[in-house]
Amino acid sequence: xxxxxxxxxxxxxxxxxxxxxxxxxxxxxxxxxxxxxxxxxxxxxxxxxxxxxxxxxxxxxxxxxxxxxxxxxxxxxxxxxxxxxxxxxxxxxxxxxxxxxxxxxxxxxxxxxxxxxxxxxxxxxxxxxxxxxxxxxxxxxxxxxxxxxxxxxxxxxxxxxxxxxxxxxxxxxxxxxxxxxxxxxxxxxxxxxxxxxxxxxxxxxxxxxxxxxxxxxxxxxxxxxxxxxxxxxxxxxxxxxxxxxxxxxxxxxxxxxxxxxxxxxxxxxxxxxxxxxxxxxxxxxxxxxxxxxxxxxxxxxxxxxxxxxxxxxxxxxxxxxxxxxxxxxxxxxxxxxxxxxxxxxxxxxxxxxxxxxxxxxxxxxxxxxxxxxxxxxxxxxxxxxxxxxxxxxxxxxxxxxxxxxxxxxxxxxxxxxxxxxxxxxxxxxxxxxxxxxxxxxxxxxxxxxxxxxxxxxxxxxxxxxxxxxxxxxxxxxxxx
Numbered sequence: 001x002x003x004x005x006x007x008x009x010x011x012x013x014x015x016x017x018x019x020x021x022x023x024x025x026x027x028x029x030x031x032x033x034x035x036x037x038x039x040x041x042x043x044x045x046x047x048x049x050x051x052x053x054x055x056x057x058x059x060x061x062x063x064x065x066x067x068x069x070x071x072x073x074x075x076x077x078x079x080x081x082x083x084x085x086x087x088x089x090x091x092x093x094x095x096x097x098x099x100x101x102x103x104x105x106x107x108x109x110x111x112x113x114x115x116x117x118x119x120x121x122x123x124x125x126x127x128x129x130x131x132x133x134x135x136x137x138x139x140x141x142x143x144x145x146x147x148x149x150x151x152x153x154x155x156x157x158x159x160x161x162x163x164x165x166x167x168x169x170x171x172x173x174x175x176x177x178x179x180x181x182x183x184x185x186x187x188x189x190x191x192x193x194x195x196x197x198x199x200x201x202x203x204x205x206x207x208x209x210x211x212x213x214x215x216x217x218x219x220x221x222x223x224x225x226x227x228x229x230x231x232x233x234x235x236x237x238x239x240x241x242x243x244x245x246x247x248x249x250x251x252x253x254x255x256x257x258x259x260x261x262x263x264x265x266x267x268x269x270x271x272x273x274x275x276x277x278x279x280x281x282x283x284x285x286x287x288x289x290x291x292x293x294x295x296x297x298x299x300x301x302x303x304x305x306x307x308x309x310x311x312x313x314x315x316x317x318x319x320x321x322x323x324x325x326x327x328x329x330x331x332x333x334x335x336x337x338x339x340x341x342x343x344x345x346x347x348x349x350x351x352x353x354x355x356x357x358x359x360x361x362x363x364x365x366x367x368x369x370x371x372x373x374x375x376x377x378x379x380x381x382x383x384x385x386x387x388x389x390x391x392x393x394x395x396x397x398x399x400x401x402x403x404x405x406x407x408x409x410x411x412x413x414x415x416x417x418x419x420x421x422x423x424x425x426x427x428x429x430x431x432x433x434x435x436x437x438x439x440x441x442x443x444x445x446x447x448x449x450x451x452x453x454x455x456x457x458x459x460x461x462x463x464x465x466x467x468x469x470x471x472x473x474x475x476x477x478x479x480x
Contacts, residue, residue: 034329038371039351043389046084048382050077055376057100058365061109067374069382070098070114081384093134094118099145106154113157115144121159138167138176145318148202150209160214164196180229180238185220185289200318201260213268215257219249221270242285244268246278246306250290258314259321263328271321273314274410277333279307309343311350313406320363334361337402340375353395
């Protein structure tokens with residue numbers, strides 16, 4: 001009888017199995033958290049208001065008790081999300097919008113690393129006397145969108161920037177090392193030009209922390225081995241041991257990567273700008289330089305097609321992508337239409353569509369232990385979502401119209417209709433990009449120069465003011 005209920009999506013069946021002794025308590029907890037019934041009961045649990053600019057980054061600590069957030073207002077805030085109360089906040093020391101904040105594990109939540117549009121990577125240390133000391137660890141030559149913390153390590157993490165560089169950090173020495181930069185996949189398979197591509201995302205394989213993937217301003221997700229990334233000694237160009245790309249995008253310039261995520265079984269999730277989300281198994285990798293001229297017919301036959309997730313639109317901002325569920329049973333993404341999309345990982349079926357922002361949903365962060373998630377976007381608050389509804393919610397009646405509008409937008413690259421405020425945000429973004437980022441070509445002297453790593457530090461006190469409701473001048477938000 002137990003086999004008849006295996007992999008059931010029905011929460012009622014899981015309760016029955018527990019009562020009949022077919023399911024151990026731990027198994028029951030994991031299965032009920034992954035059931036579609038639970039997913040369809042997810043509702044808005046509460047809002048965390050306090051930032052004075054768009055919230056660009058959210059992350060739970062390892063126990064899930066605290067949520068850290070960073071914003072265009074350059075403030076870092078730590079929240080007790082369950083009570084919807086601000087624990088404390090402090091100025092990050094950054095000079096521009098914060099793009100990511102990560103709590104280092106096994107540090108009693110006292111060490112937080114951050115990255116920003118000001119090209120800096122900074123470390124914040126919560127001291128015993130209740131103040132925060134923050135200092136710069138390194139500086140890229142372009143905006144720094146993402147940080148990747150080595151699983152279980154209180155010391156080691158990586159950064160990637162629009163300068164194309166991947167940097168390695170070890171907090172025991174407070175040092176940053178430029179490992180390599182990502183080169184473009186030229187059709188002639190030549191690296192002589194040493195041109196780099198800007199990077200938007202970097203993630204570490206949780207099953208093997210020696211492997212990490214990076215992606216950005218082209219269609220290829222590159223996977224590197226930290227033990228043998230084979231940097232060119234003359235240019236510091238890195239060599240991936242595998243790349244991932246949907247077959248129809250290979251050799252094109254029609255899209256670029258905004259986000260990556262690894263599952264607990266090393267599956268790689270890739271989200272493309274004005275394209276779709278794809279799930280790659282480990283055996284779907286291409287050769288290290290899969291340019292259209294070097295990809296043989298034999299390679300085409302060997303590579304299976306990835307699972308695809310459709311319906312959303314990822315065009316106007318740098319959106320994240322995530323897994324959800326105790327065994328990564330679901331895939332999450334925000335959208336330009338302001339909705340949260342939840343698909344079944346296996347098969348790609350859309351199971352939930354929720355309004356998450358008046359404008360755009362950018363980031364979705366799953367709780368590490370329970371079926372709770374946090375979201376943020378153009379609005380200045382953070383939303384917490386939990387299976388708190390007594391109603392099992394189906395897809396909305398207009399789901400096909402929403403998905404079709406997003407599809408049409410992707411196909412014709414038409415602009416989403418924005419308010420004048422949001423249009424101004426886009427214009428500011430382009431101006432800032434023009435000032436900050438020029439595609440670099442590096443020589444050995446550039447790589448070995450360390451004058452940008454300084455010991456600059458500040459001592460900053462907590463800001464204990466109460467969180468206020470979402471409001472203020474929307475012109476302070478910047479799309480990024």
